[in-house]
Amino acid sequence: MSEEKKQDEIKEEEVQEEAKQESCEETKPETPSEEAEVKEESEEPVEEEKDPAAEIAELNEQIAKLKNAYAKAYADTENTRKRLENDFSQRSKYLIKDFALELLPVLDNFERALSQEAGDESYRQGVEMIYRQLKAALEKQGVTEIEALNQPFDPNWHQAVMSEEIDGVEPNTVVMVLQKGYKLKDRLLRAAMVKVSA
Numbered sequence: 001m002s003e004e005k006k007q008d009e010i011k012e013e014e015v016q017e018e019a020k021q022e023s024c025e026e027t028k029p030e031t032p033s034e035e036a037e038v039k040e041e042s043e044e045p046v047e048e049e050k051d052p053a054a055e056i057a058e059l060n061e062q063i064a065k066l067k068n069a070y071a072k073a074y075a076d077t078e079n080t081r082k083r084l085e086n087d088f089s090q091r092s093k094y095l096i097k098d099f100a101l102e103l104l105p106v107l108d109n110f111e112r113a114l115s116q117e118a119g120d121e122s123y124r125q126g127v128e129m130i131y132r133q134l135k136a137a138l139e140k141q142g143v144t145e146i147e148a149l150n151q152p153f154d155p156n157w158h159q160a161v162m163s164e165e166i167d168g169v170e171p172n173t174v175v176m177v178l179q180k181g182y183k184l185k186d187r188l189l190r191a192a193m194v195k196v197s198a
Helices: 002-027 032-043 052-093 097-115 121-140
Strands: 143-145 158-164 174-179 182-184 187-190 192-197
Touching: 097 121, 097 182, 097 187, 121 143, 158 174
Parallel strands: 158 192
Antiparallel strands: 143 182, 174 192, 182 187
């Protein structure tokens, strides 16, 4: 029996030694590379949680900036559209300006021809008919005669080439039209050449 006791004691000692070794391994310091990994893990920046109110304020600020940028872009687009529409309407409104200016001397010559006595009445009627048609076509496009005779002198519509003192007539009144003036819609096409009382 004594041998059995000895074997039991030896086994107990072996078990105790294994237990000691296991406890030593658990407390044993890690290798340098493992220590570095542990340090790196602990040194990683921890993302700080932002205050929700601060995040909302920041997002509201970004929204305000984007709304402002949108409003500016929209306003620029609207201004460009309006400018282009205005340019187009102005261009189409006064499209015949150059053509009408070319025709005004023709009208003047018709009026001079009609102011002369003609031997052939049918010839005169033909010329008068052409004059009326030409004048009507121009009026249809917005070309109208500027009223000048016995009107107060207006430098916007009249060009004074002569002045004369006339009894019974107020100063700066148009007393004679030397060449008719015309306007295209609301713009001056050609100023009326007039004689004005002084």
